Amino acid sequence: MNNPHKPLEIHDLTVSYQRKPVLYGIDLEIEEGSLVGVIGPNGAGKSTLVKTIMNMVKPNGGYVKIFGRAPKAGISRIGYVPQRETVDWDFPVTVMDVVLMGRYGHLGWLRKIGETDRRIACECLEQVHMLPYANRQIGNLSGGQQQRVFLARALAQESSLYLMDEPFAGVDAVTEKTIVSILKGMRDRGKTLVIVHHDLASAREYFDHLLLLNMRKVAYGKTGEVFKPDLLQKTYGGRLSILSDMASKSAGVRVIEKEAYFTEK
Amino acid sequence: MELMDVSLFPAFDFSRVFIEPWKNPASVAWNGQVILMGLFICWTCGVLGSFIVVRRMALMGDAISHGILPGLALAFLFTGSLALAPMWVGACLAGLACSYCIEWLRLHTPIRQDAALGLVFTSFFALGVTLISLGAGDVHLDPDCILYGEIGFVPLSPSLRIGGMNLGNQALWTMGGVCSLIMGAVLVFYRHLLVSSFDSTLARSMGIRVRRIHFGLMLGLALATVACLESVGVILVVAMLVFPSVTASFFFVRLSSLLWASFPLGAAYCIGGFHLAQWLDCSLAGAMATFAGIVFIPCCLLGPQDGIIWKLRRGTNNFRMNETKKASG
Amino acid sequence: MKLGLENFHFAGGFSVISKILLGGVFTLLLPQVLSAEQIRGPESIEFFDRAMRFFEMRDHSVRVVALGSVLIGISCGMMGSYVVTRKLSLFGDTLSHAVLPGIAIGFLWAESKDNLALLLGASFAGFLGVACISLLKKFTKISQDSALGIVLSGFYAVGICMLTRIQKMDFGNQSGLDTYLFGQVSALSTNDLIGVCASLVLITLFITLNYKELLISGFDPEYARSVRLPADILQYLLWALLAFCVITSLQVVGVILASALLIIPAASASLLAKRMSSYLCIAASLGAISGLVGAFLSFLGERLPTGPLIVLTASFLFLLILVFRPHHGILVCWVKSRLQSHRIAMENTLKAIYQVIERHNFSETSIRMEELMQRRNLGSGECMKEVNRLSRSGFATASLDPHSPSGLPPEKRVSLTPKGWEYACRIVRNHRLWELYLTNEARYAPDHVHEDAEKIEHVLGEETVRELERILSNPRRDPHGKLIPSLVDIERGWLG
Numbered sequence A: 001m002n003n004p005h006k007p008l009e010i011h012d013l014t015v016s017y018q019r020k021p022v023l024y025g026i027d028l029e030i031e032e033g034s035l036v037g038v039i040g041p042n043g044a045g046k047s048t049l050v051k052t053i054m055n056m057v058k059p060n061g062g063y064v065k066i067f068g069r070a071p072k073a074g075i076s077r078i079g080y081v082p083q084r085e086t087v088d089w090d091f092p093v094t095v096m097d098v099v100l101m102g103r104y105g106h107l108g109w110l111r112k113i114g115e116t117d118r119r120i121a122c123e124c125l126e127q128v129h130m131l132p133y134a135n136r137q138i139g140n141l142s143g144g145q146q147q148r149v150f151l152a153r154a155l156a157q158e159s160s161l162y163l164m165d166e167p168f169a170g171v172d173a174v175t176e177k178t179i180v181s182i183l184k185g186m187r188d189r190g191k192t193l194v195i196v197h198h199d200l201a202s203a204r205e206y207f208d209h210l211l212l213l214n215m216r217k218v219a220y221g222k223t224g225e226v227f228k229p230d231l232l233q234k235t236y237g238g239r240l241s242i243l244s245d246m247a248s249k250s251a252g253v254r255v256i257e258k259e260a261y262f263t264e265k
Numbered sequence B: 001m002e003l004m005d006v007s008l009f010p011a012f013d014f015s016r017v018f019i020e021p022w023k024n025p026a027s028v029a030w031n032g033q034v035i036l037m038g039l040f041i042c043w044t045c046g047v048l049g050s051f052i053v054v055r056r057m058a059l060m061g062d063a064i065s066h067g068i069l070p071g072l073a074l075a076f077l078f079t080g081s082l083a084l085a086p087m088w089v090g091a092c093l094a095g096l097a098c099s100y101c102i103e104w105l106r107l108h109t110p111i112r113q114d115a116a117l118g119l120v121f122t123s124f125f126a127l128g129v130t131l132i133s134l135g136a137g138d139v140h141l142d143p144d145c146i147l148y149g150e151i152g153f154v155p156l157s158p159s160l161r162i163g164g165m166n167l168g169n170q171a172l173w174t175m176g177g178v179c180s181l182i183m184g185a186v187l188v189f190y191r192h193l194l195v196s197s198f199d200s201t202l203a204r205s206m207g208i209r210v211r212r213i214h215f216g217l218m219l220g221l222a223l224a225t226v227a228c229l230e231s232v233g234v235i236l237v238v239a240m241l242v243f244p245s246v247t248a249s250f251f252f253v254r255l256s257s258l259l260w261a262s263f264p265l266g267a268a269y270c271i272g273g274f275h276l277a278q279w280l281d282c283s284l285a286g287a288m289a290t291f292a293g294i295v296f297i298p299c300c301l302l303g304p305q306d307g308i309i310w311k312l313r314r315g316t317n318n319f320r321m322n323e324t325k326k327a328s329g
Numbered sequence C: 001m002k003l004g005l006e007n008f009h010f011a012g013g014f015s016v017i018s019k020i021l022l023g024g025v026f027t028l029l030l031p032q033v034l035s036a037e038q039i040r041g042p043e044s045i046e047f048f049d050r051a052m053r054f055f056e057m058r059d060h061s062v063r064v065v066a067l068g069s070v071l072i073g074i075s076c077g078m079m080g081s082y083v084v085t086r087k088l089s090l091f092g093d094t095l096s097h098a099v100l101p102g103i104a105i106g107f108l109w110a111e112s113k114d115n116l117a118l119l120l121g122a123s124f125a126g127f128l129g130v131a132c133i134s135l136l137k138k139f140t141k142i143s144q145d146s147a148l149g150i151v152l153s154g155f156y157a158v159g160i161c162m163l164t165r166i167q168k169m170d171f172g173n174q175s176g177l178d179t180y181l182f183g184q185v186s187a188l189s190t191n192d193l194i195g196v197c198a199s200l201v202l203i204t205l206f207i208t209l210n211y212k213e214l215l216i217s218g219f220d221p222e223y224a225r226s227v228r229l230p231a232d233i234l235q236y237l238l239w240a241l242l243a244f245c246v247i248t249s250l251q252v253v254g255v256i257l258a259s260a261l262l263i264i265p266a267a268s269a270s271l272l273a274k275r276m277s278s279y280l281c282i283a284a285s286l287g288a289i290s291g292l293v294g295a296f297l298s299f300l301g302e303r304l305p306t307g308p309l310i311v312l313t314a315s316f317l318f319l320l321i322l323v324f325r326p327h328h329g330i331l332v333c334w335v336k337s338r339l340q341s342h343r344i345a346m347e348n349t350l351k352a353i354y355q356v357i358e359r360h361n362f363s364e365t366s367i368r369m370e371e372l373m374q375r376r377n378l379g380s381g382e383c384m385k386e387v388n389r390l391s392r393s394g395f396a397t398a399s400l401d402p403h404s405p406s407g408l409p410p411e412k413r414v415s416l417t418p419k420g421w422e423y424a425c426r427i428v429r430n431h432r433l434w435e436l437y438l439t440n441e442a443r444y445a446p447d448h449v450h451e452d453a454e455k456i457e458h459v460l461g462e463e464t465v466r467e468l469e470r471i472l473s474n475p476r477r478d479p480h481g482k483l484i485p486s487l488v489d490i491e492r493g494w495l496g
Helices: A046-053 A071-077 A095-101 A115-127 A143-156 A173-188 A200-206 A229-237 A242-250 B002-008 B014-022 B025-054 B058-067 B069-079 B084-108 B113-135 B143-148 B151-156 B170-188 B190-198 B200-205 B210-248 B255-280 B284-302 B308-314 B317-328 C011-029 C047-056 C060-085 C089-098 C100-110 C115-139 C144-168 C175-182 C190-209 C211-219 C221-226 C231-272 C276-300 C306-324 C330-359 C369-376 C380-392 C418-439 C453-459 C462-472 C487-492
Strands: A008-017 A020-030 A035-039 A061-066 A078-081 A161-165 A192-196 A209-214 A216-222 B159-162 B165-169 C366-368 C396-400 C412-416
Touching (some): A008 A046, A035 A173, A035 A200, A046 A071, A046 A161, A046 A192, A061 A071, A071 A078, A071 B200, A078 A143, A078 B200, A095 A115, A095 A143, A143 A161, A173 A192, A209 A229, B014 B025, B025 B058, B025 B170, B025 B284, B058 B084, B058 B113, B058 C089, B058 C144, B069 B084, B084 B210, B113 C089, B165 B170, B170 B190, B170 B210, B190 B200, B210 C144, B255 B284, B284 B308, C060 C089, C060 C190, C060 C211, C060 C231, C060 C306, C089 C100, C089 C115, C089 C231, C100 C115, C100 C144, C115 C231, C190 C211, C190 C231, C211 C221, C211 C231, C231 C306, C276 C306, C330 C380, C330 C412, C330 C418, C366 C369
Parallel strands (some): A035 A192, A035 A209, A078 A161
Antiparallel strands (some): B159 B165, C396 C412
8 A cells, every 4th residue: 555656647648639628738646545526617628537547548748647657557556437328237237246347357367256256245335235236237226326336346446546437427315425425434544536526516525635627737736725716716617618718708707817927937 | 822821831740840850860860960060050159149249239240240251252262162271261351351340430430330330241242242253163152052051961061080080070070169169268258258348448447458359259250150151151140149148138137147048048949940940841040040039039028037028017117218228328 | 291191100001002003003004024134245245345335225134224223323322321320221231131031922922923022022021120120129128239130130030941941842933032132133124123213203202302300300309309290200201211222122232232232322422421412412323323333344244243243333432432532531631641740840940940030039030050950959961851841832041151150161041031930920929829828727837838839739720729819819928928929020021
């Protein structure tokens, strides 16, 4: 657990799509044992950031380091919980099968699933209150239950860094509270969690660090320091998307401080 | 209409259909080889097909089985004979080329997966037919054989001789070899296949080479198609790929159960199809696939896992849930 | 909506009635039925003569075949436009296989190869197949591709059983059945031609009358239903027409390849067309060309079947379009990327020259080659190449320093032409605007400065930069205090 490298290190990351920048010049260093929320408006590049870290998207510039290693090798250290829309719910697997998949990374190629693996899987399912559903096919679950199954899989992976893409989307309030308490428990045990979150209001109480993202890193730091009106306005109100800048301008939001021209050396 | 009844469906004579094939040792040996061939084919295709169906690539099997034709034709044109080895190599290369072209079109042009599939395999098939017509000349490459095969000729295949030992039917050995190879590969790579089919991101993070698994599957498909070609033809291979796992999915939930279920189902298709062909005196491969369809219908109605009758009894909300799920992907 | 189709509750109603009408027309007109005439001339005729013979269209059989192929191409092209855009490509393939039992039944009914009976049987099997597919999709969790696979192979298997059974039964003339597998356009009779014409007329009529409705329901079925368009009926009618189109093209190209003509011309058209109307036209033309050329090639060759040749022609046209199409064709992309890398290198050099001149506070109009090399981090050979490229495009001139110290070889100097100056200013302006814009949103780390035009090139487009200018209201200085050349400055010519 005591790793000389930071769990996540990003430098000057630039990702564009069809000649429009989606992420530009992102610098980020996340310490171990943080529960980080990534917030920003739609189209701000939050999902792109997650996909770039998971090596699903190639950046145009800059780099990502996961525990000091390049993404291709580093993603084996990440427990990833995808967005729910991307899953094929008709696939013939049970809840237990999905959670056991999380253990495959620990097993060698030809080693069978052992008692330890099953025990760990059961514990993880118990943690998310899904053990009674262990033999149910994953399509026969509600939205909140499905989310919890994938969380259990991530837990079973026993990773040090977790990356979750909108885990609370479309989930009932009770499940949300359960998941948050599980995440905080993981953080207390020294895990690092980076969560893409869609709701500004709850972000303040859920996370201890926040990354405000809108194509550029607007701010990153402890929630108390970063959750400030001017920074939030820059993230949400002062949209960097070129086209909607006009709309912001006409709404009276001061996008550019002209005085800053002369303060820089 | 009376003419149709009398001729199309011959009289059902129990002893002729069920007893006679097994009456004397000679016919047992003959029919036994035919059934064994059928078993190998059904089991190979059943196992492969489970993964194909679960990856939503059912028609890829159709595509690959058509796409191997130019490979066969080129091998035949180059070697001037129907020798087995070059045809295998040609077919596998053509099959891989076919799936590579489909992938390329899907990724680099705005053409969708289904159109890319249809475009590539029909072009390949047309190329194959043209090549065969150009070079057919002396050796007879029977198009009917390609389309529906003739499994009944299996016992006529020459014997395999290695080092002076007569090991028996060559076609059976070949098909048996392919069957064991594919079963072995599935056993060894089961986890890779499962995870990459379900969640490719998780698979990549575990170091599984997702693209290689995909092309490996396509290669297995090409091999199986070539091996089955003479016996069941290109189109009925699709039946053997799709029916077992779809039928089993109405009874079982897990992928491993589907794979295991394809063994008894395959045996049922073989034996049922054989006797159906005995009765109707028609193509064996066609009868096997028809029997597969006949087995499918009651299963899809009555199977405990989302069988139609069960769902109707439980109420109509399930239909709407199906539709919204389908709509969302 | 206008046809009163609501009266028909079954999708097949329309097509069945039209077929009955056609059958009536057949029997009333009693045209001469041509016996199967192969399009083959005597072996001794030369290639050129054969080609001429084809195009003169003197032979009745040639005319029939050419016409038939062209008409099939057109109707499949148009039908295919809807097939491809609605993702029904594999539907056509499934239908073309699923009609086999129908053909067998039709043969049994008529006890001979009577086209009408076969057509009726095929239609019946086709509609049954479509019904099965929709039932499976609606009531079970089976995915679309598996449902298609089930119907395709299940129906085909039944068809094969029947066909092989028929071969063993005592019927005289069953030779024609095999042609349904690969097609034999040389055996096209006038009856078949009428069937093909009917299919084309029906399709054209359907598309013209329902153009808008088809467009809306294809793009957004939910919306169509919400504005009370009969989206479902249209869909069933489309499937019925698709079945009819497939069945009439069976005779020409056969079971396996019938779906090819539906998909390939339409897929090629999808690479070129932006609107549905041009899509339909291009697909129809490509289909017609494939038909004609395929028939021609088959006429030239001795043993070559027409169907596969038509399909191969269509694929060849597809490849041509893929390589040469404007904007995204493979060839075009390659050429573009070569030009772009040249342009980026040129822009980097121009920007470097500007920056060196700027460093000297615009005191001189030319700079030394060494300074340029240093700025651009290139060797002298490469640098010279860049400068030559600039000179060729008229942006810069290389000269020798008249004032270099004696005893040493004359120094090379580079200066910009007015055109080059304007270009350099624009580039510098774009890049500095971008940096200014970004600086205002967050602290700017020093090593994030992107001098390389390529890095920015990947990220920005021209429109984005123009928008930046408007938003920033033409600022004068960038975050480093450097001047941002204004448009007025550029037009005036700086040094003027």
